[in-house]
Amino acid sequence: MPFIKKNPKKVGLAKIAPKPISKPKEESDSSSDGYENSDGEYVEKPKYYRLGGYHPVVIGEDYNGYIIQKKLGFGHFSTVWLVEHKENKVQGALKIVKSAKTYTETALDEIKVMKKINECDPERKENVIHILEDFKHNGPNGQHICMVMELGGSNLLDLIKYYDYKGIPINDCKEIAKQILKALDFIHTKCGIIHTDLKPENVLLSFTIPKNKKEPIPKIIETKLADFGNANWINKRFTDDIQTLEYRSPEVILGLHWGCPVDIWSHGCMIFEMLTGDYLFKPKQGKTFTLEEDHLAQFIELLGYFNKKYLNIAPQTPKYFTRNYELKHIPNNELHLWKTKDVLIEKYKFSPEIAEPIASLIEGMLIYDEDKRFTAKMCLEHPWFK
Template sequence: MSCSSSSSGGSDGEDEGIENYRKGGYHAVRVGDQFAGGRYIAQRKLGWGQFSTVWLAFDTHASKYVALKIQKSAAQFAQAALHEIELLTAIANGDPSNSKCVVRLIDSFKHSGPNGQHLCMVLEFMGDSLLQLIKYNRYKGLELNRVREICKCILIGLDYLHRELGLIHTDLKPENILLCSTIDPTKDPIRSGAAPVLERPEVSLNGGSTMSIIEKRLKRRAKRAAAKISGRRSSMGGTNPKSRRNLDGVDVKCKLVDFGNACWADKQFAGEIQTRQYRAPEVILQSGYSFSVDMWSFACTAFELATGDMLFAPKVGQGFSEDEDHLALMMELLGKIPRKIATGGVKSKDFFDRYGDLKRIRRLKFLSLDKLLMDRYKFPESEACEFAEFLSPLFDFAPEKRPTAQQCLQHPWLALRKALLPLPPSETNDKANMENLQAGVSNLQIKRYIKGSKL
């Protein structure tokens, strides 16, 4: 499971810090340590998060690799783990075929250590996060066919959570969506062909042990210092622009993870949800939320996959807050928020006057989504219009008007990928039709083409 996933407890930043290995904190793990009466054996650390560390482990009963998430032992962390286990159990019970694009809980148990009793979750082993995929692709944006494939997986997962279970994820973002396999085959314990560690090595400081944290931190600081020096030198010699990578060998099937902040639609417990850049306007205004907040976050994620940039990245400014800047950015892209919505939240008076105008940010520069895709990201007009036509309804300021995940799965933009694939000779239409499809055609034409070719 990815080291940048919160579900896996991971992070791309600094390490978790040795000071957090104390009473109530993390459990110190060494390669070869056994859990659940010897069933699971720690192999290497995958990542960490605010609440937990995550280890690659070998399941000796099932003879397969799993992700072992070990929660901090303090009461509040144990309570959070119990909540997540409850939701993951419901998710697994409702999906016996494991086909709904949501991470699967395999087991859970308690483990006693020097720092207290830790709740542990055993999850299926996953690959890298979509954030790591975006980084691997040098923030250049994925080809739209890849974006479609990923979007379909996300929507299948959201449709299952929303329609079948009544769950709201509340923190959908690229870090919380994991590929089913690793980008680099050598990091996959199965594809790399490495034999599992079945007992604790005599020398345990092998880079995966908690005990080597300080040494690794010092090495990283030295590397960063060297990088800054070389960076200043290289900047004097001009830039070396990078192109996006070839992802032909990368499987982009993915699953939703991290249910630590998820909630039942009828049992909400947090007012402020969602990571800043993926936060819906109704959450900022505190006007109530439902499944549609996930759809807003999904649209932000889809844009980021296609461009390599976050759609909304607000900042605190002179005389205005990050929240107000966020609302201004939304309005510049999507138009003015209807007055009834702008003034209808608990926090509306912090940002809007009675006419629905922002109090402190008065000059807005409007640019539509399709124009943004064409002007800044150089999308061909047909692709920009099709993609914007798919995303725009998801950015409706009225939450009840946003399409559901089920409705999005029926959208012609997702089916366009099929229409662009070469057909067998017996089913291929004439050359002119194929050229029209490759150039990008209207939704109505796409529907007709798909219906006619029975794809």
């Protein structure tokens, strides 16, 4: 049943290493590309170092003038390495994509998106990661698309973890939220790009989070929106299978048109998570109801019932709702309505004076109708940021 009225969650490994949104047919035989080794590190499975898969990398190797320094991590599509150019000494993050055709096509689309960002921000002033270079590399497992990105620091999830999932200080949260909104306004209005996968892992900070929690966090926080591998153009869609579950918007679940407002919805969820350390929505499948029904029930509990006109035009409404506009397997009398402001005050002990403007902003970012939902610019003009 809906999360916010139940036991609070603390983020686990699923949050740190989420499953990909969609998986190409080449590798549908596995639910995960990684595992925890004997040292407690989450690493990629050796079986994916094969034709069509990852490229084997050795520290000190030269890739188009960039020398491999150390491994930064991996994802479903690629491994990522710290590199330094042997001539100009510029450091970057080298992303080496799996060589299968599906990944190559996705990478080429990502490069087009990144080049559009560079074109719209030649002086690199915006709060987004930029691409420095791209090239192809032939290896034993095929030809790999390579992208050298600006180097970021820790991600926002690392900061949430630093504070033990109890919430980032409000002033820091406000500054981070504002910078993300500026980045969204830039990609939406100047670039014609929808990120579609906004979450803490995809927001990079300008510093490394201390492992020792006695060490203070730097006072100046600069954020950069990263990972445009799932991005879509406003006027061209690559897929409708978008957004990580906890940040997924109702229009995506119900099969309606979606656009830039999906990023605003995700960011509204993320602001709550920054402030509290908890997901705003954490749907789970039950014995009598589906994952999507629980997700919709959680929306209703926090934001109220869906407008009948809205449900009448949603293609997936018959799948989840009765003719009386009730969820098929979660009746209205089992829902517990709880306003955002009250959640912040009663569960997280915010004062009413602090909770009210936060709730006002978040609820504006979580309006069901995408045409009425706040834009990034509208959010930046909200009293909470004044």
